[in-house]
Every structure is written in structure tokens, then in C-alpha cells.
Amino acid sequence: MSLETAVAAALFVGVVVYAVFGGADFGSGFFDLTAGGSRRGAEVRTLVDHSIGPVWEANHVWLIYVLVTWWTAFPASFAAAMSTLILPLLLALLGIVLRGASFAFRKYAGTLGQARLFGVLFATSSVLTPFFLGAVAGAIASGRVPAEGRGDLISSWLNPTSVVGGVVAVGTCAFLAGTFLCADAARAGRPALADRLRVRTAVVGSVTGAVVLGALVVLRRDAPTLADGLAGQGAVLVVASAVAGVATLVLLARRRFAAARVTAVVAVASVVSGWGVGQYPWLLVDEVTIADAAGARATLQALLVTVGLAGVLVVPALAYLYRLTQTEPWSRLDH
Numbered sequence: 001m002s003l004e005t006a007v008a009a010a011l012f013v014g015v016v017v018y019a020v021f022g023g024a025d026f027g028s029g030f031f032d033l034t035a036g037g038s039r040r041g042a043e044v045r046t047l048v049d050h051s052i053g054p055v056w057e058a059n060h061v062w063l064i065y066v067l068v069t070w071w072t073a074f075p076a077s078f079a080a081a082m083s084t085l086i087l088p089l090l091l092a093l094l095g096i097v098l099r100g101a102s103f104a105f106r107k108y109a110g111t112l113g114q115a116r117l118f119g120v121l122f123a124t125s126s127v128l129t130p131f132f133l134g135a136v137a138g139a140i141a142s143g144r145v146p147a148e149g150r151g152d153l154i155s156s157w158l159n160p161t162s163v164v165g166g167v168v169a170v171g172t173c174a175f176l177a178g179t180f181l182c183a184d185a186a187r188a189g190r191p192a193l194a195d196r197l198r199v200r201t202a203v204v205g206s207v208t209g210a211v212v213l214g215a216l217v218v219l220r221r222d223a224p225t226l227a228d229g230l231a232g233q234g235a236v237l238v239v240a241s242a243v244a245g246v247a248t249l250v251l252l253a254r255r256r257f258a259a260a261r262v263t264a265v266v267a268v269a270s271v272v273s274g275w276g277v278g279q280y281p282w283l284l285v286d287e288v289t290i291a292d293a294a295g296a297r298a299t300l301q302a303l304l305v306t307v308g309l310a311g312v313l314v315v316p317a318l319a320y321l322y323r324l325t326q327t328e329p330w331s332r333l334d335h
Helices: 004-031 042-052 060-073 075-084 086-107 114-139 160-187 193-222 223-232 234-255 258-277 299-322
Strands: 282-284
Touching: 004 042, 004 193, 004 258, 004 299, 042 086, 042 160, 042 193, 042 223, 042 258, 060 075, 060 282, 060 299, 075 086, 075 114, 075 282, 086 114, 086 193, 086 234, 114 160, 114 258, 160 193, 160 234, 193 223, 193 258, 223 234, 223 258, 234 258
Parallel strands: none
Antiparallel strands: none
């Protein structure tokens, strides 16, 4: 494996991890948005607050990691993407800021009206943000980011591949979040709540799976390079994602929520990885390869060392944080 490919792989690991952990956080907004009125939806919203409260900010570490690594290792392609896709990226950033602020302010709202307002902002931005991020991925995958940058500010991300990418991103986030929330509700001793969420999650997963299958037709027409890659080197991962997705639906139906979380993570990680493998060796599809986009060799070497050190320092701490949120004392909703 070449040095630039190793750095690109390290970069894409961050994309996959953010898609899984950040996606599960964003997806919780879908269930918050569809929970119902203040009284009817209180139990779901309490579970959402309790489940993502300790980790929602920590998960943005992976987004920062992706952006800094891309900017450092492949600066010209980063500049090209930023100049072309500035609108969806700004909208995604706005969504992240509104989501975080609203999530915090809702807990300290002075009136029910204020709490509802912050709740709507939190839930809506949680749904829209992954759409814009998925649209960015679709723009890159369909070859709409010129190597020199300054592509069309509108059509670059409002096109069939980007729209499908945004919808798939929202669906996979909601599917992941629903699976995680089911497990959290069951562990907290709320089987009725777990059953309510189980049905909604199964519906979201089925619809998202159908959209993913339909996306293959869209990609064949609108992003042929990626479609060829998915049918070739990425085919195993696409199949693995489909199998894991079906397995998750079966496990949800059997109320085996802990196992369903594992298969849901595999399903999402596989479909995101399939995109990366299918796109290889392009960094900006049909425009710039990984080898051509790479920065100075010394920079890439230093970056790999830094990534290794960060992994040793950061990953164990995050793993411990995630582990703490799965313990029995934290699982209780009455504290």
C-alpha cells in the first residue's frame, strides 16, 4: 500500500466512524421529531436526552478529524470541494450549531413554549444536517467537483445522486438511532417503549433499504464511475450491508436488541465503506486521484504518525465513555 493510499484509508476510517456514531446521534432527532405532542412524546424525548447526552458532542471529534486530515494530506482537493460545496457545508455547519444549542437550551427552557421551540430546532436540524452531508458525498461521488474548484454552487449538490445520498444518509441515521434507542429502552426496563420504537425502526429500515436499492439505478445513470466500482470492488461490501440490514430487521422482530445494534452498525459501516472502495482510486471522482491529490511526502508521513498517536490517546478514552453509558446505573431513566 502506498503512503498516500494509507493516509486516504486513515481518512476514510474517520468517515465511517462518524457515519456510525455521529449518525446514531443525528438519527435520534427523527424519533424526537415524530414522537408526538408534549405529553405523548415525553417518554421518547426523555430517552433521547438520556441516550445521547453524554456522547453527542464527543462524536464530533470524528468530523474534525476527517476535515483536518483531508485539508492537511490533500489540500488542493480540499480547497476544490470547499469552494464548490460551500453552501451545503455551511448549511450542515449551521445545523450542527443549532442542534447542539437547542439540545442544551431545551433542558433549561423557562416555559413549555420555549421547550417546544428548542425541541423543534433540535429535531429538524438533526434531520437536515445529515441530508446536507449526504448531498456533499453525492456531489463528490458523481464527479461534480472540478479539480480546480469553483464548480456550480447549486447543481453540484442539487442533483439526483446528491439527493439520493442525502435521503440515504437521513434514513441510515434514523435506522441506527432507532436500533440503539430500542436497546437503551429495553435495558432501562421500558419494554413497551422499546416495542414502540422497534416498529418505527423496522419501517425506517425497510424504507431506507428500498431507497438504497433504487439508488443503484440512479447511480448507473448519474454517477457511472461509482456505479461500476460498486458493482466491482465494492460489491462484497454492498452485499454485506444488505445481509446485515435484513439481519437487523429480523433481530428487531425477535426483540434481540443488543445483537441488532451490532448488525445495524455493520450494515451502515459496510454501505459507507462500499462507497469508499467503489470510488477508489478517485478522491474527487473523474477529476483527481488519491495519488495526484496527495501533498508532500514528509507531510503524509508526519500525519500518519500523528494519527497513530491520536488513536492511542483518544480511542481508549472514547471507548471508555461509550462503555460507561451502557452500564446498568446509567441505563436507569429515573435519575
